[in-house]
Amino acid sequence: xxxxxxxxxxxxxxxxxxxxxxxxxxxxxxxxxxxxxxxxxxxxxxxxxxxxxxxxxxxxxxxxxxxxxxxxxxxxxxxxxxxxxxxxxxxxxxxxxxxxxxxxxxxxxxx
Amino acid sequence: xxxxxxxxxxxxxxxxxxxxxxxxxxxxxxxxxxxxxxxxxxxxxxxxxxxxxxxxxxxxxxxxxxxxxxxxxxxxxxxxxxxxxxxxxxxxxxxxxxxxxxxxxxxxxxxxxxxxxx
Numbered sequence: 001x002x003x004x005x006x007x008x009x010x011x012x013x014x015x016x017x018x019x020x021x022x023x024x025x026x027x028x029x030x031x032x033x034x035x036x037x038x039x040x041x042x043x044x045x046x047x048x049x050x051x052x053x054x055x056x057x058x059x060x061x062x063x064x065x066x067x068x069x070x071x072x073x074x075x076x077x078x079x080x081x082x083x084x085x086x087x088x089x090x091x092x093x094x095x096x097x098x099x100x101x102x103x104x105x106x107x108x109x110x111x
Numbered sequence: 112x113x114x115x116x117x118x119x120x121x122x123x124x125x126x127x128x129x130x131x132x133x134x135x136x137x138x139x140x141x142x143x144x145x146x147x148x149x150x151x152x153x154x155x156x157x158x159x160x161x162x163x164x165x166x167x168x169x170x171x172x173x174x175x176x177x178x179x180x181x182x183x184x185x186x187x188x189x190x191x192x193x194x195x196x197x198x199x200x201x202x203x204x205x206x207x208x209x210x211x212x213x214x215x216x217x218x219x220x221x222x223x224x225x226x227x228x229x
Contacts, residue, residue: 059178060170064141067181108134 006032018106025103033101052102062099062107114145116223119154129157132229140182147186151193158204176206
């Protein structure tokens, strides 16, 4: 069992850093997870994180990357709707790392 | 390109078949095949709207069916008789579907290259 400490709260995670209890997520937790990943969250990161959380809320799954890219393309235009952009934000894997910071389960499908 | 038909015939939570099949469909959609999906027998319960699984302690995965369109899975059918036998109507379902008579379902099966029944 691993954990994060966020402002005196002990947040349990799996060995890879995904939250055990999704309801413990908030913005300070996101920042703490991002820090362990070596990322400082910018408004561009938050845009993707919020999108992922809304998607999960609506459909109960993490979107496949191509679905995420398509949705970002529709919503934010070609500059942000491409996988290279996502990789610059989340260099350790657009799907896995972004979901981890967004406090969502580890994506089961990596396609 | 192959035409693949997924047949969902079990209720959603008694076994893992329904959820596993849905995962397989989302996965298959990545390979640019032509995918169709039909619900028959107790499988129609998977699409029942307003599911509440709290007392089961299992995640309600029915909202994921609403994501099928985003995954380009747009040919979704339900067998009329299966609905009728369970007192369900098309308005009770969580997503829009095409209703098929049993003979039409038989045709649909014949038109596909691969049949995966869950």
